[in-house]
Amino acid sequence: MEISGIDIKIIKSKRKTSSIYIERDGSVSARVPETLSDNEIVDLLKAKEYQIFKHLAEWQELNENAVEREYVSGQSFLYLGRNYRLKYDEVESGKLYFKRNTFYLNPTDQPKAKDLFVKFYKQKLNQKLPKIVKSYQEQLGVYPNAIKVMELQNRWASCTPNANVNFHWKCAMAPIDVLHYIVVHELVHLIHPNHSKAFWNEVDKILPKYDEQIYWLKLNGAGMDL
Numbered sequence: 001m002e003i004s005g006i007d008i009k010i011i012k013s014k015r016k017t018s019s020i021y022i023e024r025d026g027s028v029s030a031r032v033p034e035t036l037s038d039n040e041i042v043d044l045l046k047a048k049e050y051q052i053f054k055h056l057a058e059w060q061e062l063n064e065n066a067v068e069r070e071y072v073s074g075q076s077f078l079y080l081g082r083n084y085r086l087k088y089d090e091v092e093s094g095k096l097y098f099k100r101n102t103f104y105l106n107p108t109d110q111p112k113a114k115d116l117f118v119k120f121y122k123q124k125l126n127q128k129l130p131k132i133v134k135s136y137q138e139q140l141g142v143y144p145n146a147i148k149v150m151e152l153q154n155r156w157a158s159c160t161p162n163a164n165v166n167f168h169w170k171c172a173m174a175p176i177d178v179l180h181y182i183v184v185h186e187l188v189h190l191i192h193p194n195h196s197k198a199f200w201n202e203v204d205k206i207l208p209k210y211d212e213q214i215y216w217l218k219l220n221g222a223g224m225d226l
């Protein structure tokens with residue numbers, strides 16, 4: 001369906017609310033209740049035209065920034081959903097420091113800057129994730145065996161049949177509410193190992209606004225490569 005020159009893929013769903021997404025490749029899709037007629041869908045999308053343009057502009061900006069991040073002074077890096085600048089300074093070598101809303105590295109560490117960022121993100125997640133998992137496990141009645149932070153291919157998190165939950169170190173770039181969503185998503189998989197209606201109902205019970213977190217992940221996924 002075309003609205004104001006933008007091609008929008010319509011996905012009819014059983015949900016009562018509608019949402020519009022910009023996919024990773026910049027294409028636009030709208031999830032709408034299956035009960036809507038074509039005319040109603042057109043009206044709905046036209047009413048959201050401004051939002052669509054705004055989201056597209058944001059996507060374009062993010063994706064321009066997504067090309068090859070250089071580890072130079074002034075470059076910004078995501079941490080818990082916000083961008084902070086990197087500065088080279090006479091801090092102790094071998095470690096990335098985060099203080100006063102700035103990342104610091106010793107100039108001699110520039111060649112291994114990427115590794116130091118990954119190490120930093122892993123360390124922070126290892127501190128934060130157990131607490132977040134704990135805050136939901138009783139409510140859900142699931143108790144993971146182990147929580148690990150690692151490099152995962154194209155996935156934010158995964159879980160194994162023996163209840164180990166793995167998180168990509170990139171999760172540290174996401175805002176805290178998105179991190180909570182990723183945790184809840186994986187914990188619910190320990191009950192429903194699929195994306196069935198029952199699975200989403202369970203997620204919805206705990207995080208009724210999970211659409212917003214999914215949207216953040218879609219919008220920012222491309223800007224998260226180190």
Ligand SMILES: [Zn+2]
Pocket residue numbers: 185189194195
């Ligand atoms: Zn899943």
